[in-house]
Amino acid sequence: MIREITDTTILHNGVHMPWLGLGVYKVMEGEEVVQAVAAALRHGYRSIDTASLYQNEGGVGQGVRESGINRNEVFITTKVWNTDQGYDKTLRAFEESRRKLDCGPLDLYLIHWPVKGKYRETWRAMERLYEEGQTRAIGVSNFNIHHLKDLMQHSRIKPMVNQVEYHPRLTQKELHHFCRENHIQLEAWSPLMRGRLLDHEVLTRIARIHGKTPAQIILRWDLQHGIVTIPKSVREDRIKANADIFDFELSQEEMTQINDLNRGQRVGQDPDNFHF
Ligand SMILES: NC(=O)C1=CN([C@@H]2O[C@H](COP(=O)(O)OP(=O)(O)OC[C@H]3O[C@@H](n4cnc5c(N)ncnc54)[C@H](OP(=O)(O)O)[C@@H]3O)[C@@H](O)[C@H]2O)C=CC1
Numbered sequence: 001m002i003r004e005i006t007d008t009t010i011l012h013n014g015v016h017m018p019w020l021g022l023g024v025y026k027v028m029e030g031e032e033v034v035q036a037v038a039a040a041l042r043h044g045y046r047s048i049d050t051a052s053l054y055q056n057e058g059g060v061g062q063g064v065r066e067s068g069i070n071r072n073e074v075f076i077t078t079k080v081w082n083t084d085q086g087y088d089k090t091l092r093a094f095e096e097s098r099r100k101l102d103c104g105p106l107d108l109y110l111i112h113w114p115v116k117g118k119y120r121e122t123w124r125a126m127e128r129l130y131e132e133g134q135t136r137a138i139g140v141s142n143f144n145i146h147h148l149k150d151l152m153q154h155s156r157i158k159p160m161v162n163q164v165e166y167h168p169r170l171t172q173k174e175l176h177h178f179c180r181e182n183h184i185q186l187e188a189w190s191p192l193m194r195g196r197l198l199d200h201e202v203l204t205r206i207a208r209i210h211g212k213t214p215a216q217i218i219l220r221w222d223l224q225h226g227i228v229t230i231p232k233s234v235r236e237d238r239i240k241a242n243a244d245i246f247d248f249e250l251s252q253e254e255m256t257q258i259n260d261l262n263r264g265q266r267v268g269q270d271p272d273n274f275h276f
């Protein structure tokens with residue numbers, strides 16, 4: 001029998017967040033992002049991950065509004081960029097993102113990177129936005145354990161989500177454990193390693209066994225690890241296929257074989273070695 005996975009995880013403040021979302025980094029503002037969001041919502045996605053950095057919040061909002069789906073059924077995440085960190089600047093950046101999205105209160109607002117000397121102040125602004133009901137949840141991105149501990153020691157509200165690079169080559173075991181213990185939902189960015197691992201023999205073999213694609217195998221592996229996943233695509237066939245991951249189950253042995261692909265290898269920047 002297939003272990004059933006519900007559509008959403010429940011964050012520590014009780015808010016439901018879909019396990020699967022569409023990532024829109026490098027998706028062009030305008031027609032491209034509007035079409036990608038429309039396709040995702042047509043194929044059952046109920047979550048979109050953007051950022052002010054991606055410069056496509058306007059099209060994300062348009063895609064959601066034009067979908068005809070109730071706004072409260074779609075979960076929208078955006079992020080405050082590094083140069084906007086600090087208390088006042090974060091409040092202004094939030095206002096700008098919300099104006100572009102034009103979708104009412106936000107669902108999740110994230111600190112994009114842990115900018116040293118800034119992120120505590122940024123978080124104070126996020127707490128205010130949350131308490132004012134302007135965003136239903138707040139969280140962080142690219143935070144390592146020491147950043148999370150520091151933030152938790154110096155703030156009132158614990159982040160609800162930590163979005164980090166996570167895929168079979170970077171399984172972030174300690175961070176995952178820390179987040180689970182502290183009820184901080186881990187979310188995987190670049191879950192498909194930007195397409196670089198999809199022809200790996202372990203993944204193609206497991207994919208053949210289940211009649212699935214290697215991408216679907218990775219995304220299912222995320223779900224079975226209790227990790228929210230946000231693959232990006234602008235192709236409708238891939239958007240559709242990437243969502244078709246709720247009708248099969250990886251065995252424990254298959255999960256282990258995928259875990260063993262870990263090499264601590266990144267496709268993006270290292271948060272402890274990032275020059276902001
Ligand atoms: N918080 C942060 O710092 C970061 C957050 N993110 C978020 O995470 C999201 C996902 O990460 P991202 O870096 O985009 O990379 P992904 O790992 O999602 O990979 C996206 C790439 O894989 C291709 N692809 C998608 N589906 C398939 C498939 N089924 N088969 C083959 N190729 C496929 C896409 O091409 P195509 O579009 O042509 O299908 C694209 O080139 C981002 O879009 C963004 O929202 C990403 C980086 C950093």
Ligand SMILES: O=C1CO[C@H](CO)[C@@H](O)[C@@H]1O
Pocket residue numbers: 025051053112267268269
């Ligand atoms: O969200 C993001 C998209 O990818 C970029 C390049 O890796 C990251 O820097 C950024 O955090």
